[in-house]
Amino acid sequence: MQAQKADILAQRPARTGWARQLILGAMLLVVPALSVLTAFGIAPDTSVADLEPTLVRQPLDLPELSPPQPLPERFVAQERVLRGDTVAALFERLGVRDPKALDFLRGDATGRAIFRQLVPGRMLQAETGSDGELLSLRYYLNASALMEVSRSPEGFASRQRAVTEAPRVFYKTATIGSSLFAATDAAGIPDAIALQIARVFATDIDFHVDLRKGDRFSVVYEMLYDSGELIAPGRILAAEFVNDGHAYQAVLFRDDEGEESYYSLDGTSRAKAFLRSPVEFSRVSSGFGKRFHPIFRNWRAHTGVDFAAPRGTRVIASADGHVVSAGRRGGYGNAVEIRHGGGITTLYAHLSGFARGVRAGTRVRQGEPIGFVGSTGFATGPHLHYEFKISGIHQNPMKVALPKAEPVPARLRPQFIEVASQARATIERVANSSPARFE
Ligand SMILES: [Zn+2]
Numbered sequence: 001m002q003a004q005k006a007d008i009l010a011q012r013p014a015r016t017g018w019a020r021q022l023i024l025g026a027m028l029l030v031v032p033a034l035s036v037l038t039a040f041g042i043a044p045d046t047s048v049a050d051l052e053p054t055l056v057r058q059p060l061d062l063p064e065l066s067p068p069q070p071l072p073e074r075f076v077a078q079e080r081v082l083r084g085d086t087v088a089a090l091f092e093r094l095g096v097r098d099p100k101a102l103d104f105l106r107g108d109a110t111g112r113a114i115f116r117q118l119v120p121g122r123m124l125q126a127e128t129g130s131d132g133e134l135l136s137l138r139y140y141l142n143a144s145a146l147m148e149v150s151r152s153p154e155g156f157a158s159r160q161r162a163v164t165e166a167p168r169v170f171y172k173t174a175t176i177g178s179s180l181f182a183a184t185d186a187a188g189i190p191d192a193i194a195l196q197i198a199r200v201f202a203t204d205i206d207f208h209v210d211l212r213k214g215d216r217f218s219v220v221y222e223m224l225y226d227s228g229e230l231i232a233p234g235r236i237l238a239a240e241f242v243n244d245g246h247a248y249q250a251v252l253f254r255d256d257e258g259e260e261s262y263y264s265l266d267g268t269s270r271a272k273a274f275l276r277s278p279v280e281f282s283r284v285s286s287g288f289g290k291r292f293h294p295i296f297r298n299w300r301a302h303t304g305v306d307f308a309a310p311r312g313t314r315v316i317a318s319a320d321g322h323v324v325s326a327g328r329r330g331g332y333g334n335a336v337e338i339r340h341g342g343g344i345t346t347l348y349a350h351l352s353g354f355a356r357g358v359r360a361g362t363r364v365r366q367g368e369p370i371g372f373v374g375s376t377g378f379a380t381g382p383h384l385h386y387e388f389k390i391s392g393i394h395q396n397p398m399k400v401a402l403p404k405a406e407p408v409p410a411r412l413r414p415q416f417i418e419v420a421s422q423a424r425a426t427i428e429r430v431a432n433s434s435p436a437r438f439e
Contacts, residue, residue: 003173005393006353009299012357013193013335016128017033029199030405031365032122034192040378042283046165055082057436059112068211073129073130073135074127074128074129075126075127075129075130076093076126076127077094077095077125077126078123078124078125078126078192078232078280079093079094079123079124080120080122080123080124080192081118081119081120081122081123081124082120082353082355082368082369083357083364083365083368084355084356084357084358085103085118085120085356086118086356087105087114087115087118087324088102089356090118090124091126092365094124094126094128095126095128095132096128096132097128097131097132097133097439098128098133098134098364099134100154100156101133101137101151103136104149104155104156104158105158108149108156108158108275110147110158110159110160111147111149111156111412112185113141113147113160113406114137114139114147115163117141120365120368122140122141122142123139123140123232124137124138124139124140125137125138125139125231125232125300126138133151133370134149134151134156134257135151136148136149136150136151137149137150138231138267140163140224140231140232141160141331144163145158145160145161145162145163145165146160146226146231146243148160148161156298157220157267162280162365163226163231164226164227165224165225165226165227165298167222167223167225167234167385168223168225169220169221170220170221170222170223171218171220171224171426171429171433172188172189172218172219172251172428172430173187173216173217173219173431174186174189174216175214175215175216175221176211176213176214176215176217177213177431178213178214178215179211180194180197180198180207180211181194181283183217184197189219189221190223190233191224191283192232193219193221193233193236194283195281196233196235196236197217197219197236197239197241197284198281199281199367200236200239200250200262200270201239201241201243201248201250201270202275202276202277202281202367203242203270203273203274203275203276204248204273204276204318205241205243205248205276205291206276206277207277207281208277208279208281208293208296209277209293210243210244211243212243212244215241215242215243215244216242216431217239217240217241217242218239218240218251218427218430218431219236219238219239219240219430220236220237220238220239220423220426220427220430221233221234221235221236221237221239222234222235222237226435228428230304234251235252235260236252236262237251237252237423237425238250238251238252238423238426240427240431242430248264249264249265249427250262250263250264250265250270251263251265251419251420251421253408253416253419253420255408255409255412256411256412258423263408263416265420265421265423265424266407266420267407267413267416267417267420268407268408269406269407271319271320271366273317273319274318274319274340274344274346274388275318275319275366275395277294277307278307278316278318278346278384278386279307279309279313279314279315279316279384280313280314280316280367281314281370282314291430292345293307293308294306294307294398294427295307295308303366303387303394304347304385304386304387304388305385305386305387305388305396305398305401306383306384306385306386307373307383307384307433308374309318309373309382309384310382311352311370311372311374311375311382312352312372312373312374312375313373313384314355314369314371314372314373315336315351315369315370315371315372315373315408316366316367316368316369316370317346317364317365317366317367317368317370318366318386319338319340319344319346319366319429320340320341320363320364320365320366320423321338321339321340321341321346321363321364321366322338322339322361322362322363323336323338323358323359323361323362323363323364323370324338324345324359324360325337325360326359326370326371328376329349329377330377331377331378332347332349332350332377332378332385333349333350333351333374333375333377333378333379334349334350334351334352334353334354334371334374334376334377335348335349335350335351335377336348336351336354336358336370336371337389338364338370342390342391343390343391343392344388344389345387345388345389345392345427345431346386346387346397347385347386347387347388347389348371348377348384348385348386349377349384349385349386349387350369350373350376350377350379350382350383350384350385351371351372351373351374351376351384352373352374352375352376352382353371353372353374354370354371354372354373355368355369355370355371357373358371382398388400394405406417
């Protein structure tokens with residue numbers, strides 16, 4: 001027994017030497033990037049740390065690495081599911097023009113899951129060719145499972161599988177020079193996260209008009225990975241935005257019913273306040289500057305605020321509520337009226353059309369699209385006419401003291417204080433770091 005043990009110990013260096021030779025051999029034969037994988041494939045028991053392979057430089061006669069024909073164009077796009085969405089509408093937004101793909105999903109046992117589980121907020125990712133044909137599709141059924149469809153010469157195939165990795169957390173900080181997107185681009189922050197920043201702080205900042213040069217923000221966010229590959233941006237966990245010298249913070253907090261929402265660090269819910277602008281902020285609208293400015297007219301005669309915006313721009317609900325009416329309404333043209341808590345109603349007029357599923361009785365969440373900017377009714381050009389009433393009396397939404405947001409329920413206060421103090425410490429660390437250190 002003793003002898004056998006000694007024997008095994010004695011063999012080890014020899015084996016390592018053999019593996020080393022193999023690796024060096026492989027390096028000479030194969031393209032270096034592939035060689036490591038190849039060698040490990042042959043010697044699975046070898047400890048990687050022991051090896052330290054020496055690099056051997058030797059001129060190789062390699063063929064020119066240029067593709068025989070131009071590579072087919074592939075476009076990757078992803079969209080969040082909106083309330084009332086359909087797979088067809090999502091495909092259109094993703095640039096998928098492929099009726100056969102839709103037919104496949106409808107007829108396929110695994111693919112059908114997407115029709116049954118079209119939950120607002122979930123992510124759909126599509127890869128398309130130059131004619132809009134679907135090459136692959138990924139739908140995140142939840143944070144731990146996804147459905148995949150892929151195209152091969154034989155046709156479409158689908159499968160459902162588990163997401164294999166926990167989300168990775170990123171820390172970034174940036175200063176606004178010209179626009180939010182210029183800053184996020186420079187910091188390597190994905191658009192989906194930039195839009196979430198705008199959404200999280202939309203109750204304090206109208207990102208169309210309020211941003212100032214020198215404003216800065218810090219953000220802690222998740223990115224979802226699967227098998228080492230980035231699959232989608234995740235959620236913002238904590239963030240701070242300093243606008244015109246005033247600092248606003250937000251932290252994601254999950255209540256005891258599993259509902260997640262953003263709170264200020266003092267414990268007031270951000271979502272319970274009203275948005276500063278009912279015109280959706282996007283990469284497109286961010287470049288328009290003054291075109292999205294609220295226009296004040298003679299207040300008494302006008303009873304509303306006009307937001308200049310190009311036709312078709314999405315109009316969003318300024319707070320959670322129920323649709324009271326959605327339809328033609330005299331001089332207002334196409335209009336939506338929403339009832340919120342506290343006797344507050346909001347009205348959105350001159351719309352060119354309504355968002356899918358928006359009708360009397362529909363429950364809408366803050367920030368959800370309800371219609372599109374137009375010029376129906378008495379309107380000289382496309383703009384959004386926005387009214388804000390408290391107990392039936394018109395108020396100027398840009399000036400009225402908006403109702404206080406609801407705080408974290410008392411029973412959750414201890415957990416929240418813990419989460420908020422961690423968030424505060426993290427935000428401070430990120431804000432005081434050089435951007436490069438946190439890449
Ligand atoms: Zn107006």
